[in-house]
Amino acid sequence: MSIEVKNVIKTYGAQNALNDVSFTVEPGNIVGFLGPNGAGKSTMMKIITCFIPQSSGSVNVCGYDVIENPIDVKRQVGYLPEHNPLYLDMYVKEYLDFVGGVYKIENRKARVKDMIDMVGLEIEQNKKIGALSKGYRQRVGLAQAIIHDPKVLILDEPTTGLDPNQLEEIRGLIKNIGKEKTIMLSTHIMQEVEAICDKTIIINHGQIVANDKTEELQSQQKNQIVLTVEFDKLVTVGELQKIEGVVQVKNSNNNIWLFEIKEDAARNNIFQFAMQKEIVVLTMQKETQSLEAVFKKLTA
Ligand code: ADP
Numbered sequence: 001m002s003i004e005v006k007n008v009i010k011t012y013g014a015q016n017a018l019n020d021v022s023f024t025v026e027p028g029n030i031v032g033f034l035g036p037n038g039a040g041k042s043t044m045m046k047i048i049t050c051f052i053p054q055s056s057g058s059v060n061v062c063g064y065d066v067i068e069n070p071i072d073v074k075r076q077v078g079y080l081p082e083h084n085p086l087y088l089d090m091y092v093k094e095y096l097d098f099v100g101g102v103y104k105i106e107n108r109k110a111r112v113k114d115m116i117d118m119v120g121l122e123i124e125q126n127k128k129i130g131a132l133s134k135g136y137r138q139r140v141g142l143a144q145a146i147i148h149d150p151k152v153l154i155l156d157e158p159t160t161g162l163d164p165n166q167l168e169e170i171r172g173l174i175k176n177i178g179k180e181k182t183i184m185l186s187t188h189i190m191q192e193v194e195a196i197c198d199k200t201i202i203i204n205h206g207q208i209v210a211n212d213k214t215e216e217l218q219s220q221q222k223n224q225i226v227l228t229v230e231f232d233k234l235v236t237v238g239e240l241q242k243i244e245g246v247v248q249v250k251n252s253n254n255n256i257w258l259f260e261i262k263e264d265a266a267r268n269n270i271f272q273f274a275m276q277k278e279i280v281v282l283t284m285q286k287e288t289q290s291l292e293a294v295f296k297k298l299t300a
Contacts, residue, residue, distance in 0.1 A: 001060070002027045002152050002182040003048060008057035010043050010206075017043045018054070019206040025199070027151070030178040032197035032214065033186040036299050040206040041186040042082055045154050048184070049079040062151055075103075078145035082156040082186075084137055086144075088130030092121060095129060096143055103148040115143040119173060135166030142173060146181075153177065155185040159192060171196060190292040194218070200291070204299040218290040225286060226293040227259040228252065229270060232280040239277075244269045250300045255282075258300055 003025035010018040018040045025031050035041050046052045047059055050070040058065060064072040087095055096115055100108040116125050119139040124132055129140055138158060145153055158174065159167050174183065175196050187193060193200055193214060200217050202210040210217060224247070233255065240249045240257060245266025250258045259270065267284065274281045287293040 001025065002029075002062060003184065004058075004060040005044070005048070006058045008044070008047065008054045008059060010040070010047065010052075011055045017206055018047075021057070021203070021206070021208055023201055023208055023211050025152075025182060025184055027182050029198045030175070030183045030185070030196055031199045031201060032193035033184055033201050033203065034188075034190075034193060034295060035186075035203035039203045039299070041203060042156055044203070045079070045081075045156050045184070045186065049077050049154050050074055051079075051081075075148065076151050078148070078150040078153045078181075080138075080141045080145045080153075080155045080158055082160075084141040086129050086137060086140060089128060091128055092116070092125050092132070092140055095140065096147060099144045100147050105148060111147060115147050118146075118177075119143045120169075133166070135162055135169060138162065138166070138170050139173070142170075142177070146177060151181060153181050153183045153185075155183065157186050157188070159187060159189065190295060194291055202295060202298055209298040210294065214291065217294050220294060224293070225261050225264065225266075226296065227261060227267065227270075228283070228285045228287065229257050229259055230282040230284075231255045231257070231274065232282055233277075235277070235279065239273075243273050246270075252296075252300065258296060260297070 001024045006022050008018050008021045021044060033041050047054045047066065048061060050066050050073050053067060061073045062076040064076065066073050093112060096112045097108055100111055105111050116122060119142050121136065121139050121143065124136050129137060155174065159170050162170060171192060174185065197214050200210065200212065200214045201208060237249060237251065240246065245262045246259055247262055248260040252258045271281060
């Protein structure tokens with residue numbers, strides 16, 4: 001296994017950020033790590049990359065224990081942390097050369113050049129990092145993460161804040177790198193997971209709530225229709241549950257509700273219910289992304 005996480009607990013003071021987390025990642029896979037804000041994604045990634053220790057449980061990367069063999073783990077792992085911390089006053093080439101030096105890479109000049117070619121930084125290579133756009137900064141972040149040729153890459157929200165073009169470019173780059181490496185990436189974007197991830201792990205409140213092939217998770221949802229409905233007035237969950245054809249209903253936010261319905265016809269029943277109660281249906285939206293529906297269902 002590339003990554004083996006067993007019964008990991010992490011507490012920050014009195015708070016349990018990770019609560020008995022176990023999963024494995026097989027070599028060569030691209031795994032999507034999904035969860036709402038505060039679910040524990042960054043904490044798990046920091047433990048895998050030896051940035052912080054777990055409170056209990058064990059984590060192995062390519063057979064090395066993160067507590068007993070952190071140097072070996074760091075040799076096998078490349079890490080792009082959330083918010084991509086870079087030295088903005090350094091030049092691109094200078095920075096990559098500096099990172100190469102930290103890893104004691106032989107033939108550093110050639111390796112830096114290879115990295116610049118691989119992530120498409122040729123035009124920007126002589127600029128200061130602070131002068132680069134967010135998309136190019138992410139490329140520098142990816143280059144520093146792979147410069148020592150690690151087997152495993154941990155990417156914490158690598159596409160957050162990118163414009164649609166940059167997003168597509170970085171996604172393509174990750175997919176390309178993933179042909180040769182095991183990748184675990186956290187993201188909020190379901191389409192990203194659907195587009196590039198073989199497996200999906202969903203975490204909520206520090207616990208794993210789903211762990212399967214992405215296509216398996218998508219197919220779980222095929223026979224269910226999920227609707228987001230916003231009313232103009234307060235209603236009770238008891239009233240909504242009585243509507244014919246409604247399997248389940250959960251409050252999402254104020255007057256916004258998440259319905260799981262048996263068949264399309266139940267949409268009509270929701271409108272009828274609203275009319276009878278003199279409530280206005282402000283929006284009714286069918287969830288088209290099946291993974292998004294699974295995510296909402298498991299983490300609402
Ligand atoms: P995510 O990456 O899924 O948004 P995090 O791993 O950052 O979640 O956080 C999980 C929980 O742990 C959150 O409730 C967060 O507030 C808490 N947490 C994270 N880092 C610290 C810290 N250094 N000290 C105290 N609490 C923390």
